[in-house]
Amino acid sequence: MAYIKLTNEAELPGDGEAKEFELAGKTICVANLKGRIMAIDNVCLHMGGPLGQGFIEGNKLVCPWHGWEYDLGTGQVADDPEAKLALYPIKIENGEVLIEV
Template identity: 30%
Template sequence: MNWITIAQVSDCPPGSSRECIAAGHIVALFNVDGQFYALDGLCPHQGGPLGKGRLTGCVVTCPWHGFQFDVTSGQHQTSKSLVHASFPVRVTGDEVQVGIEEP
């Protein structure tokens, strides 16, 4: 696993999200009550920017067509068969890092 710094802790305060790039991947970073989570940044519906979506509690709403995902698990909110890809996250000092699998 390759750990890549995508933000500083202060860049994504509790209740917010942001779009980041890590090793060519678009990553949607979320801060839920001080805990960080990361999903693939492209909504599986039509590629909307999940990192620019509205975060309510632990649910992000895609700004393009309203698809909703639990950011802690990637679970779609109405289709139990749809789980969106996520990345492991760790905080090292003031850096937020995501784990990218090496080929």
């Protein structure tokens, strides 16, 4: 698989924030954890809440609908090790944000 352009670096969420991006009919959640940029599936495993509209608490991404918490390092739900969202490799090159989906 190859990296494709998701957005420009200037569009990335600020520290402690998450944001949604559309890519080929799919919505990706990009989170900024103390300057570390991470990309994760946008659809909450509980009832499909939009994680990119959630917020970050500690190192967890919190769903805006009912508060399920996702570990941004692994994509795992805090209370359920079996429930896990996909994380996507993401990198920044020459002001462009590239992602592998």
